[in-house]
Amino acid sequence: MSTTESGNSSTESEVSGLDYEETQLTLAPPGGSKSEPERKRGFSESVDLRFGRPALEAHAKDPASGSSDGPVSGAGKSPASKAQVVGWPPVRSFRRNALRSCTYVKVAVDGTPYLRKVDLDAYAGYQQLLIALEEMFSCFTARDYTNERRLVDPVNGAAYVPTYEDKDGDWMLVGDVPWKMFVASCKRLRLMKSSEAVNLAPRTPQGCANAR
């Protein structure tokens, strides 16, 4: 697992474009495979900062932990799965959705009738987002063509370029701005046929390298 993508957007490794090894498909739900472990590690790290090692040891049911009453079987969970406990913390789903509502965006694919929704906050960067899109519309294979991100439908060879509508209503190519800025300004996503994408604002030659 790459340690360069630990959620710190100022050192995005996707500057170099899609790394083929890292786009290898795994059997996991969209967006879940690559980004979840990083989120969990980030969470455990923040727990470490606050509580120090002993707390984590108690969680892991270490009998030598020294805490007077260790957690009992059946009730404890391993640290890695903690972030996924269903219904915990006890926040109403209505409220949970409300907190995320500003980062949920619709994803449309040219030529298909169905819409999906993604939560941009669930991804640490463009790479994870593209992998998620690829898995979501499972007909695609992500390819890298000279610093551009494209998704290719293997059936008809049509190439799709991920684009988004920003808060000003303009359609832009995904990947030009730093990730956090993209998350804040993206209203919806559209996988546009490459032939149509030529009408969009042209990229700066070193668009990706400007990511800060």
Place this chain on the structure above:
Amino acid sequence: MVGGFRWAAMFPDEVWEHVFSFLPADADRNAAALVCRAWYRIERRSRWRVFVGNCYAVEPAAAVRRFPEVRAAAIKGKPHFADFNLVPSDWGGGAEAWVEAMVEGWPHLEELRLKRMVVSDDCLELIARCFKNFKVLSLVSCEGFSTAGLAAIAANCRNLRELDLHENEVEDNCLHWMSHFPESFASLVTLNIACLEERLVGLLHRVPQLVDLGTGKFAAQHHPELFSKLESAIAGCKNLKSLSGFWEAGPTYLPAIYSVCEGLTSLNLSYATIQGPELIKLISWCKNLQRLWVMDLIEDDGLIAVAASCKLLQELRVFPSDPYGAAQPISLTEHGLVAISAGCPMLHSVLYFCRQMTNAALLTVAKNCPNFTCFRLCIMEPHTPDYITRQPLDAGFSAIVESCKHLRRLSLSGLLTDLVFKSIGASANCLEMLSVAFAGDGDAGLHYILSGCKNLRKLEIRDCPFGDKPLLDNAAKLETMRSLWMSSCSVTLGACRQLARKMPLLNVEVINERKRGLPLELQPDNCPVEKLYIYRTVAGPRSDTPSCVWILR
């Protein structure tokens, strides 16, 4: 009872009805109804307000038949843990059976409050058409309806006084449903639509008499004139006491409500991602606040400011802005809670989400606030000990229950052993509702609770090592309670079967969402039960169970 009959006849029925009208609680009316047949008859004909805490505890027709003069009804459906996705979505809680019975038997119904129920548009249309004097509709944490159903309410309920729709899953298919409200809407006093978009400014001009306003997705479009329009519209609502909503509203819009802040007794900013400094500025205007709901973005500093300004504060809820912990840590700790407990002498109800706690802080809070009626603490990481001493938080929560003799509701969190349950069982004599998660060492913990807590009505437990023995040993207790929820504990199917056989007045619902394996009837006694919901009922087993729910008899 011969003696009872004689003295009841000393006065005409109307006199007894008048006497009963002074009885403050349903429990008192229930007790009066048991004295003699005459009182039963008189009481039932004069009860106009009914609360049904579990929609499956009684047949709708039976309730309507017993109390024919009801004007106000409140009904609750799904178990509380449904709010956190622990209950299958098709579990039940449909409102049709109740609405149909009420339309039939309570044509003069004025007020209906439903919580955690599945309400269809057909239900809303029935309500709108059939109750000619309908005044109050409150739907909280409900689902199954759309804005088309709300349009029917808006169009037909000409005397609507209160429309409270907070935290529902509503399908928004009728954009202009509020245009169905009458042009001059002088009766509306409460409007809480915190689940929908709306055009706030235009609305406020039509209902300047509003006392309680809950906005929905108040979209903060950057129109310079929108701000001043909003400011004057809100200022026009001279009676405003309660304000909530302001989703996605940036801090630039907050000053629009400054003019009404001094009159506010209730403020809910728990959907507004406003940072500490702006919150402090706003709240400093709200000297008369009794209820405050905020996000943890207020931080300790903000709570210290609240403790200094809001001396009338009775209820505080602090919600997590980032429950799943991926963002930067927020500086909201036990210090904020202690500050509030010290500065607000009228505080009696707290819901507090945080990431760290100490026994010392809880002891201080217990000493400062012996009048707590509701204390819900959620330390977000399960099994978190006192972060300074590394000890379980038994001592802290024990202090709370020992000091707060009027405590009716308690939610526990953090690292806890059976000791805390011993204290609760022994001291929490007024406790009616207890929520437990990731706590305890074994059966003794549950036994302490079920054998103590003489006023316990609702017990909900998840992920605790409690098994069959305390349940079976305390079976009779379950009939004195409204309901018990247990999930991810150590209960077996055999114990549930025994319980169901022993206690005919309980519905023992076993919920098993995994579709593989034998059907429940063929599973052995030692099969573990994933989710268990037990409730007392006079209606027998319900007929609307989905495939994942078995009612054992």
